[in-house]
Amino acid sequence: MAGSKKWVLGLIVLALVTPLLKPVFPDYISDYRLFLFSTMIIASIAVLGLNLLTGFNGQFSLGHGAFYAVGAYAAAILMDQAGWPYWATVPAAAIICFIVGYLFGLPALKLEGHYLALATFALALAVPQILKYKWLEGLTGGVQGIVLLKPEVPFGLPLSEDQWLYYYCLIVMIVLYWAAANMLNSRSGRAMMAIRDQNMAAETMGIDIALYKTVTFGISAAYTGIAGALSASAIAFVAPDSFNIFLSIKFLIGLVVGGIGSLAGSVIGGVFYVLVDNSAQALSQFIKNDLGLPFDLSAYTVFGVLLVGIIYLMPMGIAGGIYMAWRRLRAARG
Secondary structure (H helix, E strand, C coil): CHHHHHHHHHHHHHHHHHHHHCCCCCCCCCHHHHHHHHHHHHHHHHHHHHHHHHCCCCCCCCCHHHHHHHHHHHHHHHHHHCCCCHHHHHHHHHHHHHHHHHHHHHHHCCCCHHHHHHHHHHHHHHHHHHHCCHHHHHHHCHHHCEECCCCCCHHHCCCCHHHHHHHHHHHHHHHHHHHHHHHHCCHHHHHHHHHHHCHHHHHHCCCCHHHHHHHHHHHHHHHHHHHHHHHHHHHCEECHHHHCHHHHHHHHHHHHHHCCCCHHHHHHHHHHHHHHHHHHHHHHHHHHHHCCCCCCCCHHHHHHHHHHHHHHHCCCHHHHHHHHHHHHHHHHHC
16 A cells, blocks of 8 residues: 555656656657647546446446536636636536536436446437537537637746646646545445445445435536536637547546556546547558558547457456556565
8 A cells, every 4th residue: 555655656746747847858748748648637537537437336327428528618608708717617517517417317326237328328419419509509609619718827837838737637637536535435435336346235234325326426427527627728629529429438448448446547548548549540640651551540440459459458457457467476576
């Protein structure tokens, strides 16, 4: 336990120092790469939200892209039409998404397994179309979306916009992961995982399953909504077509690849899906042009191949594979 805490603190220190090394390594730590790191952080928060629901409570969702969209639009509308500062939209998006997730979780109590997956799938399909609805165009901007301004650097800090955005997202992520770790180590967290492991036994022990499932749905939606609010500030633009069903599938891929039921796996999953999403086109061109193979790979083809390979080699995800390798190494030394 002490060793894992040292690793976490070391990684946090490294993450905090990285942008400050930009003058020393300008070719490696550019504004574009800092923006890419920020999107990885945002993706990690979204995957964590899904992990709380699926990995730690056992409820399956194919619709977390919808909560991501609600959080993004809540932040964008508050900034664009109400003049709210970008930092104030994060708690607002969390509250709105918690309410939406909790209300959706109430009827979802009667659904299990693939039925719940289909219900959340329908939610992910419906939300982008609702955002385009003509009666909501005054709020959502319709198919054109909403154009925003990127967050300005506060207090006269000697940072670029992308450096500040990185720090802003990183601070929010650290707070959210700290809160999730404390919640999971509490009595409520143990009740959540008891429901995941054995529903009937948890009910026999006096755990209010309906309450925990709906509240977990709300908390999960709030985390993903916060990620959506951060993405609205980072990209400075929201549009309905940015939140299609494939976004929910990417979150699920990130969860499976990183490691279900692992906080560290949520970070790995977020990094994985952003890296693959941004590298798939370059990989496709390399295979077609440099290797001379007659293949034109899409991002989803790359996702599929990597997913099959990782599941085959590491059934518990990358985080689980690293943990098992570490245990075997320690056993071999001992």
